[in-house]
Amino acid sequence: MTKAELEERIKCWQEQLGLQEWSIVVKLVEGDDVTDDAWATGHINNSKEEAVITLAKGRTDSQQVKSSVHELVHVVLYPMWLLAKQGDNAEEYARAEEKAAKRLTNALYQEG
Numbered sequence: 001m002t003k004a005e006l007e008e009r010i011k012c013w014q015e016q017l018g019l020q021e022w023s024i025v026v027k028l029v030e031g032d033d034v035t036d037d038a039w040a041t042g043h044i045n046n047s048k049e050e051a052v053i054t055l056a057k058g059r060t061d062s063q064q065v066k067s068s069v070h071e072l073v074h075v076v077l078y079p080m081w082l083l084a085k086q087g088d089n090a091e092e093y094a095r096a097e098e099k100a101a102k103r104l105t106n107a108l109y110q111e112g
């Protein structure tokens with residue numbers, strides 16, 4: 001799958017998740033450059049409705065799409081993080097959000 005094809009798939013998922021107003025930029029980088037626990041990271045600017053999804057190269061198409069859906073789920077949940085991060089339970093919230101993002105992604109996207 002080319003980057004353009006991946007971007008097209010992400011556009012479809014954006015619409016399904018009600019994020020069609022968002023501007024989502026996709027970056028493909030060498031695996032070592034993705035510092036997160038996963039193979040993907042997302043940087044979100046909620047007020048501008050912009051996000052950058054960074055994906056490690058060299059994975060299957062299905063894995064790339066699934067990671068993208070996972071990051072888009074984080075975009076959906078982000079307003080809650082903005083509320084939670086000011087409180088005492090920010091770390092617990094972050095762990096709970098990660099769990100929720102994984103469950104929702106598994107439910108939404110079956111890796112083929």
Ligand SMILES: [Zn+2]
Pocket residue numbers: 038070074098101
């Ligand atoms: Zn995550």
